[in-house]
Amino acid sequence: xxxxxxxxxxxxxxxxxxxxxxxxxxxxxxxxxxxxxxxxxxxxxxxxxxxxxxxxxxxxxxxxxxxxxxxxxxxxxxxxxxxxxxxxxxxxxxxxxxxxxxxxxxxxxxxxxxxxxxxxxxxxxxxxxxxxxxxxxxxxxxxxxxxxxxxxxxxxxxxxxxxxxxxxxxxxxxxxxxxxxxxxxxxxxxxxxxxxxxxxxxxxxxxxxxxxxxxxxx
Amino acid sequence: xxxxxxxxxxxxxxxxxxxxxxxxxxxxxxxxxxxxxxxxxxxxxxxxxxxxxxxxxxxxxxxxxxxxxxxxxxxxxxxxxxxxxxxxxxxxxxxxxxxxxxxxxxxxxxxxxxxxxxxxxxxxxxxxxxxxxxxxxxxxxxxxxxxxxxxxxxxxxxxxxxxxxxxxxxxxxxxxxx
Numbered sequence: 001x002x003x004x005x006x007x008x009x010x011x012x013x014x015x016x017x018x019x020x021x022x023x024x025x026x027x028x029x030x031x032x033x034x035x036x037x038x039x040x041x042x043x044x045x046x047x048x049x050x051x052x053x054x055x056x057x058x059x060x061x062x063x064x065x066x067x068x069x070x071x072x073x074x075x076x077x078x079x080x081x082x083x084x085x086x087x088x089x090x091x092x093x094x095x096x097x098x099x100x101x102x103x104x105x106x107x108x109x110x111x112x113x114x115x116x117x118x119x120x121x122x123x124x125x126x127x128x129x130x131x132x133x134x135x136x137x138x139x140x141x142x143x144x145x146x147x148x149x150x151x152x153x154x155x156x157x158x159x160x161x162x163x164x165x166x167x168x169x170x171x172x173x174x175x176x177x178x179x180x181x182x183x184x185x186x187x188x189x190x191x192x193x194x195x196x197x198x199x200x201x202x203x204x205x206x207x208x209x210x211x212x213x214x215x216x217x218x
Numbered sequence: 219x220x221x222x223x224x225x226x227x228x229x230x231x232x233x234x235x236x237x238x239x240x241x242x243x244x245x246x247x248x249x250x251x252x253x254x255x256x257x258x259x260x261x262x263x264x265x266x267x268x269x270x271x272x273x274x275x276x277x278x279x280x281x282x283x284x285x286x287x288x289x290x291x292x293x294x295x296x297x298x299x300x301x302x303x304x305x306x307x308x309x310x311x312x313x314x315x316x317x318x319x320x321x322x323x324x325x326x327x328x329x330x331x332x333x334x335x336x337x338x339x340x341x342x343x344x345x346x347x348x349x350x351x352x353x354x355x356x357x358x359x360x361x362x363x364x365x366x367x368x369x370x371x372x373x374x375x376x377x378x379x380x381x382x383x384x385x386x387x388x389x390x391x392x393x394x395x396x
Contacts, residue, residue, distance in 0.1 A: 085278065085279055086279055086281045087324070088275065088281050088282055088283035088313075088324075088347065088350075089313070089324060089344065089349075090343065090344060092275060093343040093344070096384065097386075124279075129279060132278055133279070136276070136278055160320045161319065163321070164323075166323060166324075168309070168326065168349075168351065170308060170309050170351065170352055172281070172309060172351040174313075174323060174324045175323070176318070176321045176323035177321060177323070178322075179317045179319075179320055179321050179322040180320075195317075196315070196317075196343070197344045
């Protein structure tokens with residue numbers, strides 16, 4: 001699906017989803033073409049059009065129980081990220097930043113937010129590995145896994161090319177993964193994305209607004 | 219006056235930090251005794267590079283990342299490779315995080331990374347990092363380990379990397395609008 005990510009929020013993003021050459025095998029991808037000046041109390045995240053719907057999928061949580069994503073997150077502000085625990089850079093940074101933000105937010109806001117991490121690397125990320133890694137940041141984080149086919153399908157449903165493995169030698173590999181955290185509102189649609197490098201101030205601003213006011217264009 | 223004695227001041231500060239906090243461990247002042255303090259024979263040609271703000275994430279599996287900043291007051295140089303103590307990690311590579319459409323991935327930077335003339339090379343989350351793989355034993359906050367940085371011109375600079383809780387703490391996020 002071609003999405004328009006052009007209406008970024010009140011800040012200019014130093015990155016661009018369009019800045020890297022696309023793999024030739026990929027379908028055309030959405031692009032960030034710039035940013036629109038802040039309109040007072042507008043959103044600071046990247047606005048995605050059309051909004052991303054929730055994938056219809058049942059994965060497995062870290063206690064081994066089935067997790068129907070639509071049902072379990074119904075009506076709840078949900079931050080969704082797809083990554084893997086051997087990711088040394090962006091994945092832990094997002095998870096640590098969000099954990100800090102949840103501690104900073106007023107209780108009436110933070111208690112209304114679910115954080116779901118789906119591994120793109122279920123071979124290495126067993127339930128136990130995933131739980132230990134998430135607990136480093138926040139014990140309330142929900143970790144999901146499935147077969148490689150299931151997590152690949154999950155990613156396709158949210159417009160992400162499923163992770164390809166890149167050999168790093170000595171039995172190591174890296175996995176490509178989502179370039180952004182997807183923020184679903186209580187209306188079960190995601191209009192906002194948060195790429196790597198987003199500041200905690202942006203999280204605090206937008207999450208407070210999303211929980212208290214819900215999504216509306218401004 | 220402060221500006222006039224900047225170089226000397228930086229050297230003194232660098233030396234002090236080596237002794238006090240192990241935060242600055244490069245050849246801030248070539249030919250002086252700073253190399254003796256690091257225990258590594260730092261060639262005189264390394265004189266223009268200073269490595270600061272090195273830090274690593276704690277491990278939960280056998281991988282982690284290391285970040286640092288290289289300040290270069292001389293001609294352009296290049297970070298070619300990194301070497302970890304085999305007892306710490308089996309593999310150490312310089313990696314780059316790149317975004318491709320809706321996904322991002324890490325890849326090894328085999329050609330090395332430039333430390334620009336009279337500039338700064340910053341390894342930080344979302345950009346360049348050193349990736350340690352096959353880490354031999356868990357690294358926890360408060361631990362530290364040695365890492366050799368191999369530069370094209372400056373040769374090898376040994377740094378001691380502390381494992382910290384928040385790897386963004388010493389670096390600027392630099393995500394503000396220009």
